[in-house]
Amino acid sequence: MKVVEIRPPYLIFLGSESRATYAKTGAGLAQWRPELCSGQLRLAADTVDLGLPDLTLEQAAEAGVGSLVIGTAAVGGGIPEDWYPVLREALSRGIDVVAGAHKRLAEVPGLSESAAAGGAQLVDVRVPPAELPVGTGKKRRGKRLLMVGTDCAVGKKYSALCLERDMRAAGMKADFRASGQTGIMIAGCGIPMDAVVSDFLSGAAEILSPDNDDDHWDVIEGQGGLFHPGYSSVSTGLLIGSQPDAFVVCHEAGRERISGWDDFPLPSIEDVIARTVELGVLVNPAIHCVGVCVNTSSLAEDERKSYLAQLEKRLVLPCVDPLIDGAEAIVRGLR
Amino acid sequence: MKVVEIRPPYLIFLGSESRATYAKTGAGLAQWRPELCSGQLRLAADTVDLGLPDLTLEQAAEAGVGSLVIGTAAVGGGIPEDWYPVLREALSRGIDVVAGAHKRLAEVPGLSESAAAGGAQLVDVRVPPAELPVGTGKKRRGKRLLMVGTDCAVGKKYSALCLERDMRAAGMKADFRASGQTGIMIAGCGIPMDAVVSDFLSGAAEILSPDNDDDHWDVIEGQGGLFHPGYSSVSTGLLIGSQPDAFVVCHEAGRERISGWDDFPLPSIEDVIARTVELGVLVNPAIHCVGVCVNTSSLAEDERKSYLAQLEKRLVLPCVDPLIDGAEAIVRGLR
Known part of the structure; x- marks a missing residue:
């Protein structure tokens, strides 16, 4: 199936975002898919708390987390520089990084290399799959x-x-x-x-x-x-x-x-x-x-x-x- | 205006295409914009004839041709290898190359370099302009x-x-x-x-x-x-x-x-x-x-x-x- 796919379970990354309104994606995940959310990763004491267990990347890797999902939407859709080392570490530990930002993950310095080293994937959910077909109009079952x-x-x-x-x-x-x-x-x-x-x-x-x-x-x-x-x-x-x-x-x-x-x-x-x-x-x-x-x-x-x-x-x-x-x-x- | 633009006048490139049905783009240009067509460039004796003057690239450059327009549609939308030297020569002479193929011109070996050397452009008419806006619905004049x-x-x-x-x-x-x-x-x-x-x-x-x-x-x-x-x-x-x-x-x-x-x-x-x-x-x-x-x-x-x-x-x-x-x-x- 030619769709974007995300590997569960998730560690929700909240950066140091203190405003709940900018953490809607993470909150939506915790609300609608609690069974897929192993924990949260927060960089500062006043970061939004989704009520999930706080895990380090080491703990997450040990717990078998599949993806670090960026759960905040920064203004402008960018990825702050102080996140780079966190994302690189996740990837080197074999954890996929999932983002919905305008900037593609592969454009962040070092991420492709860390992903290759850790055997992990960069998943941009804004990027549609390649080679989609033209619609056929043929009736499907279900x-x-x-x-x-x-x-x-x-x-x-x-x-x-x-x-x-x-x-x-x-x-x-x-x-x-x-x-x-x-x-x-x-x-x-x-x-x-x-x-x-x-x-x-x-x-x-x-x-x-x-x-x-x-x-x-x-x-x-x-x-x-x-x-x-x-x-x-x-x-x-x-x-x-x-x-x-x-x-x-x-x-x-x-x-x-x-x-x-x-x-x-x-x-x-x-x-x-x-x-x-x-x-x-x-x-x-x-x-x-x-x-x-x-x-x-x-x-x-x-x-x-x-x-x-x-x-x-x-x-x-x-x-x-x-x-x-x-x-x-x-x-x-x-x- | 954020549109694809082609620099006139044109030299229509027909390769060695002998079947009129595959030269429809060139024929359409000759029919609808004869005033923009300075000539045609054909690689073999039995190549489709649009009734335009046959020009070499040297003659075209002297005549001030702006663009070599690929006027045929090869099956699969590709660009045959025996065209590469022709396209490179056109570019080095300062003539833009215009194509509607699936393959982007920049992917053809040597074209980007020839374009840079000749001060010419590669124009892929299948590629929409970057940074298009979302529709506003606002009424325009005319x-x-x-x-x-x-x-x-x-x-x-x-x-x-x-x-x-x-x-x-x-x-x-x-x-x-x-x-x-x-x-x-x-x-x-x-x-x-x-x-x-x-x-x-x-x-x-x-x-x-x-x-x-x-x-x-x-x-x-x-x-x-x-x-x-x-x-x-x-x-x-x-x-x-x-x-x-x-x-x-x-x-x-x-x-x-x-x-x-x-x-x-x-x-x-x-x-x-x-x-x-x-x-x-x-x-x-x-x-x-x-x-x-x-x-x-x-x-x-x-x-x-x-x-x-x-x-x-x-x-x-x-x-x-x-x-x-x-x-x-x-x-x-x-x-």
């Missing part, structure tokens, strides 16, 4: 559930993770399929769709959710939005290649404009449902919407309940804030 | 006419070139904007959309047709097709970034399935019109279809006429085979 959004950054990744969790809890076969860098770190594999050359977009999406058991669901992280002036082509390629049987619309309560593109009003959830069906029917005549996941963090508790109740009435679909309510209401409809 | 297709390879490039020619003949300001490699060679500049990283697709399309005079038309070469299972995302990005005021649907008479994707029926022209308007209205509320260009090469003359007449009646739009009828009927509607 079922697929795609997240689509009214905009970017409305909770598509966390909605997919909640759905995977609740589908598994209900005894269903389900796997989260990551299409962006943080999702790939959480899933341990995936394809960074936004970095794929455009000719191969739907082909990459086909590779991301390959043939599977008839009763197996791929729960696919969405990207962008079909009504987004910058990213609609990424969303289109992911939709066409995913061939979803079902989709969930993700939305943030109160958002009225495309974030960062203020000339563009947010599409209605109904618009997103109609457009997704219209485009997706090309590759799957059965495509239909099975629910709506709303980030209601801007609403008070009573507002939240009435907002979701009104939305359910309007759309006649289960509408939840998956981080608060869970996604069982949507999962029930899928079974 | 008017834009986009080619869209029922499929790939239905005549979008030649339709755009016919329209540019006939718009100029009618006294309109018009420029062909190339979005594929052969188009770029003909236009002398452009962006190979299919090679752009997906996050920057609509941004690249915005760069391709920048601000211009209010009465100026960019005539934009289309790519793929909105109903294509492999390439619809490329078409979407080009549509959203182009913000077309008007579009022409290109079609091949008799084609019933997506070429190479035989499970997929060809969309109707009406479907393509409706979908293009539906998506394009996001960035230009005025978008509308102004005509249909049909490749009727598979039809006899009487069939051709009745086919186009029936189509005009059905669509209530000018329908032409631009290579036979010209595109004046469509241009009249635009004025």
Whole structure:
């Protein structure tokens, strides 16, 4: 399978980052994949604490850690120089180094040499696999559930993770399929769709959710939005290649404009449902919407309940804030 | 402007290619940009003849030729070894070398050195410019006419070139904007959309047709097709970034399935019109279809006429085979 792959278990590297908001990747890993996280490595006393055991690189190597995963996002996407010796030591001890920075790991002085010496890999999760195919449109076995959004950054990744969790809890076969860098770190594999050359977009999406058991669901992280002036082509390629049987619309309560593109009003959830069906029917005549996941963090508790109740009435679909309510209401409809 | 640019005038390099069908790029240049073609360079007596003066590299350099343009497409997209000394000599004489092969020119032994020595450039038209922006969706000045297709390879490039020619003949300001490699060679500049990283697709399309005079038309070469299972995302990005005021649907008479994707029926022209308007209205509320260009090469003359007449009646739009009828009927509607 031509996807980016990360070798478990992980040691989460937090550098000396003291601000929780810049350690979201590490926090996401600790929250969603605690069973894969052996520990954390922090360089200073006030570094963010994910509640994982603090391990030295020596201890991590002894414990069989597969990858040192950089769990922070520095402004500018760079790799600070004081990390270099840490990364080199990890590699010489045979531990892969995994990063989602703009700068490629191989450009950091000494890393390639240390990796060769230790028999370890440099894994850039922003770099898509080579030799992706053009999309075939051929029907694959198994079922697929795609997240689509009214905009970017409305909770598509966390909605997919909640759905995977609740589908598994209900005894269903389900796997989260990551299409962006943080999702790939959480899933341990995936394809960074936004970095794929455009000719191969739907082909990459086909590779991301390959043939599977008839009763197996791929729960696919969405990207962008079909009504987004910058990213609609990424969303289109992911939709066409995913061939979803079902989709969930993700939305943030109160958002009225495309974030960062203020000339563009947010599409209605109904618009997103109609457009997704219209485009997706090309590759799957059965495509239909099975629910709506709303980030209601801007609403008070009573507002939240009435907002979701009104939305359910309007759309006649289960509408939840998956981080608060869970996604069982949507999962029930899928079974 | 962040586009691939080719320095005129051109010497068309045909190697020893004896089959006209493999010299289409050179033939397209000679047909559509004769004023830019100073001559041709052929390595064997039976090499395809484009009707241009045969020039040696020495004569070409004396005549001020700017670029040696490789006008053939070898199977596999490679560059044969017996061309290496020719390309090196051109570069040492200060003539740029322009290629659309998969293999990058810099990978051919000695070319970079010859280019440096002669002060010439290696121009790979398949390689998009670096640092393309994300699409903004902001309205630009000037008017834009986009080619869209029922499929790939239905005549979008030649339709755009016919329209540019006939718009100029009618006294309109018009420029062909190339979005594929052969188009770029003909236009002398452009962006190979299919090679752009997906996050920057609509941004690249915005760069391709920048601000211009209010009465100026960019005539934009289309790519793929909105109903294509492999390439619809490329078409979407080009549509959203182009913000077309008007579009022409290109079609091949008799084609019933997506070429190479035989499970997929060809969309109707009406479907393509409706979908293009539906998506394009996001960035230009005025978008509308102004005509249909049909490749009727598979039809006899009487069939051709009745086919186009029936189509005009059905669509209530000018329908032409631009290579036979010209595109004046469509241009009249635009004025």
